Amino acid sequence: xxxxxxxxxxxxxxxxxxxxxxxxxxxxxxxxxxxxxxxxxxxxxxxxxxxxxxxxxxxxxxxxxxxxxxxxxxxxxxxxxxxxxxxxxxxxxxxxxxxxxxxxxxxxxxxxxxxxxxxxxxxxxxxxxxxxxxxxxxxxxxxxxxxxxxxxxxxxxxxxxxxxxxxxxxxxxxxxxxxxxxxxxxxxxxxxxxxxxxxxxxxxxxxxxxxxxxxxxxxxxxxx
Numbered sequence: 400x401x402x403x404x405x406x407x408x409x410x411x412x413x414x415x416x417x418x419x420x421x422x423x424x425x426x427x428x429x430x431x432x433x434x435x436x437x438x439x440x441x442x443x444x445x446x447x448x449x450x451x452x453x454x455x456x457x458x459x460x461x462x463x464x465x466x467x468x469x470x471x472x473x474x475x476x477x478x479x480x481x482x483x484x485x486x487x488x489x490x491x492x493x494x495x496x497x498x499x500x501x502x503x504x505x506x507x508x509x510x511x512x513x514x515x516x517x518x519x520x521x522x523x524x525x526x527x528x529x530x531x532x533x534x535x536x537x538x539x540x541x542x543x544x545x546x547x548x549x550x551x552x553x554x555x556x557x558x559x560x561x562x563x564x565x566x567x568x569x570x571x572x573x574x575x576x577x578x579x580x581x582x583x584x585x586x587x588x589x590x591x592x593x594x595x596x597x598x599x600x601x602x603x604x605x606x607x608x609x610x611x612x613x614x615x616x617x618x619x620x621x622x623x
Contacts, residue, residue, distance in 0.1 A: 420436060420439045420440040420443055420491070421436045421439060423439070423443060423487035423488075423490060423491055424439055424477045424478065424487070425477065425478050425479040425483045425487075428476065428477050428478065428479075429477075430477065435476075435477075438467075438469060438473060438477070439477045441467040441468070441469065442463065442464070442467045442469065442473075442477060442478070442484070443484075443487065443488060443491055444467070445463050445466035445467035446458075446463050446484050446485070446488050447488060447492070447528070447530055447534070448466060448530065449462050449463045449466055450485060450488065450530070450533070450534050450537070451529070451530020451531075451533050451534055452530070454533065454537060455481075455485055455537050455541050458481070459481070460474050460481055460484075463481075463484070482541065482542075485534075485537075485538075485541050485542060486541075486542045486545050488534060489534065489535065489538045489542050489545040489546070489549065490545060492528070492531050492534055492535065493535075493545075493548070493549040493552070493553075495524075495528070495531075496521065496524060496531070496553075497552075497553075497556070499520060499521075499524040500517045500520045500521055500524070502520070503516040503517050503519065503520035504516060504517065509564060509567065509569035509570075510560055510561060510563065510564020510565075510567065510569045510570045511564065511569060511570065511613060511616055511617055512613070513560060513564075514557075514560070514586065514613065514616065515609045515610060515612070515613035516609070517590075518590055518593065518608070518609040518612055518613075519605045519606050519608070519609035521590055521594055521598070522593070522594060522597055522598045522605040522608060522609065523598075523605050524598075525594045525598030525599060526598050526599075526602075526605075529598070529599050532594070532595060532599055535549060550587065553587055554580070554583040554584050554587050555583070557582075557583040557586050557587055558579050558580065558582070558583035561573070561579070561582060561583065561586075562579070586616070589612060593608060593612060
């Protein structure tokens, strides 16, 4: 009975992932059945490994469909081209970063503690999905609009959290719009390079890394 429940939960999770993935198909090619949604998800997951390991230029549709274990023609059922799939993958990975970090905010003592938790969750996500760095970096040239949107939307979320923290009294208030953007982009930039050093290259304890970064944010570098 327990095994049946676990299997059922796994099938439900896969089905839900497929439904979400359907949004990334090329215009007019969104899957109409649960099976099609699961197939599209398989193609996206295969593309993550193909692009992440080989890079955009050296990756091929044949290689992606082989990894996904689907026919070559199935690829064109959902995507117009390799470029279209790459753009979809950039959006998919950007949303996965957001969705994997979001639960970490629960139970945060204040806004800065929430940022500490978010960094720890991001480091753990990166360790499981190291390909994300190569894909986002290549997006600057393959999908400039998606590249910019990824960072702008991330910075906007950080800025909103800091504004909420200021309203609650846990964060210094912003001076103006420029001040808000500088703070958000500075925190995001720190997270990006901490993710590279301690998520992609290193294996240090994610919570300890996040705590060290949090001390820097709270206390700065000046002697007090």
